[in-house]
Amino acid sequence: IHNDAQARIAAAQDLTTLEALRVEFLGKQGSVSALLKTLGKMSPDERQAQAPAIQALRQSVTDALAQRKSVLEAAELEVRLASERLDLTLPAPDAPRGSVHPVSQVMDELAEIFADLGFAVATGPEVEDDWYNFTALNMPESHPARAMHDTFYFPDTAPKGGRMLLRTHTSPVQVRTMLAEGAPVRIIAPGRVYRSDSDATHTPMFHQVEGLVIDKGIHLGHLKWTLETFLKAFFETDDIVLRLRPSYFPFTEPSVEVDVGFAIVDGKRVLGGSGDAAGHGWMELLGSGMVNARVLEMSGLDPNEWQGFAFGVGVDRLAMLKYGMDDLRAFFDGDVRWLQHYGFSA
Numbered sequence: 001i002h003n004d005a006q007a008r009i010a011a012a013q014d015l016t017t018l019e020a021l022r023v024e025f026l027g028k029q030g031s032v033s034a035l036l037k038t039l040g041k042m043s044p045d046e047r048q049a050q051a052p053a054i055q056a057l058r059q060s061v062t063d064a065l066a067q068r069k070s071v072l073e074a075a076e077l078e079v080r081l082a083s084e085r086l087d088l089t090l091p092a093p094d095a096p097r098g099s100v101h102p103v104s105q106v107m108d109e110l111a112e113i114f115a116d117l118g119f120a121v122a123t124g125p126e127v128e129d130d131w132y133n134f135t136a137l138n139m140p141e142s143h144p145a146r147a148m149h150d151t152f153y154f155p156d157t158a159p160k161g162g163r164m165l166l167r168t169h170t171s172p173v174q175v176r177t178m179l180a181e182g183a184p185v186r187i188i189a190p191g192r193v194y195r196s197d198s199d200a201t202h203t204p205m206f207h208q209v210e211g212l213v214i215d216k217g218i219h220l221g222h223l224k225w226t227l228e229t230f231l232k233a234f235f236e237t238d239d240i241v242l243r244l245r246p247s248y249f250p251f252t253e254p255s256v257e258v259d260v261g262f263a264i265v266d267g268k269r270v271l272g273g274s275g276d277a278a279g280h281g282w283m284e285l286l287g288s289g290m291v292n293a294r295v296l297e298m299s300g301l302d303p304n305e306w307q308g309f310a311f312g313v314g315v316d317r318l319a320m321l322k323y324g325m326d327d328l329r330a331f332f333d334g335d336v337r338w339l340q341h342y343g344f345s346a
């Protein structure tokens with residue numbers, strides 16, 4: 001029994017086989033157990049002679065089983081560890097990376113360009129009241145210019161400043177800044193504005209940057225220089241030709257519409273050169289003018305002491321021009337493929 005047991009235990013390849021061997025030798029019906037039972041039927045002398053050998057056999061089989069068991073268990077653990085190991089050196093899949101939206105990027109660029117010219121950034125609320133958006137900008141109730149703004153009004157609101165509305169331009173920030181800080185002023189005010197209008201070049205929400213300079217002795221020459229300097233920096237070219245055209249805004253006097261000259265290259269408008277040159281044209285870029293004396297007064301400033309200029313420019317339009325995008329609505333669709341196409345997403 002001894003040799004047979006040692007050989008078969010040593011050869012067992014798994015715990016199930018080993019357990020079967022334990023039953024075969026040491027179980028109730030086992031061969032070693034059967035030998036032990038024979039001791040009970042022996043005479044005392046015989047028992048004394050036989051017992052040590054039988055008990056040693058039981059001990060050696062028990063030891064062999066225990067030893068083989070620990071070897072098999074260790075091997076089994078080794079297999080499991082190997083199969084469950086995580087390879088931390090495997091390359092991880094790339095997580096999609098976000099990027100700054102072209103509109104935000106242009107607003108950041110404008111803030112930087114104007115910071116170099118000494119302008120601070122001012123902000124105002126998008127939910128504005130009638131007084132700041134219209135009245136203080138020299139558009140009293142019944143002023144015909146109000147009709148051109150396609151205003152979103154909030155129904156049933158009439159606080160002190162009149163009906164609440166979504167601001168139709170960033171110009172109310174002019175008034176808020178002058179009232180809050182007095183003069184002199186040198187600010188830009190970027191932000192969202194709203195008009196009830198929608199086609200390829202108009203969205204109900206779009207972005208403007210307002211500019212306002214108030215000081216002593218400010219004149220149209222300062223306005224023209226400022227706009228030229230900013231547009232050259234923004235479009236990264238010295239070839240920017242502006243045309244100042246007389247216009248009308250209730251809040252500026254005189255008012256100036258600013259056009260920029262462009263050439264048509266491969267069917268696309270490329271800024272540069274006089275719009276009057278052959279193959280060229282003028283593109284309307286922004287509205288501006290000298291701040292109307294009435295607006296200065298309503299903003300708490302004496303027009304005999306302070307003068308200034310203001311301008312308002314569409315940020316989305318600037319982005320379209322700079323990056324060659326042609327449908328404004330795509331700006332606000334949130335389609336990552338569109339952003340990728342123009343190099344705005346990784």
Ligand code: PHE
Pocket residue numbers: 168169170171210249252287288289310311312313
């Ligand atoms: N607020 C005008 C608009 O939205 C633009 C403008 C701003 C014109 C400042 C003159 C001065 O059309």
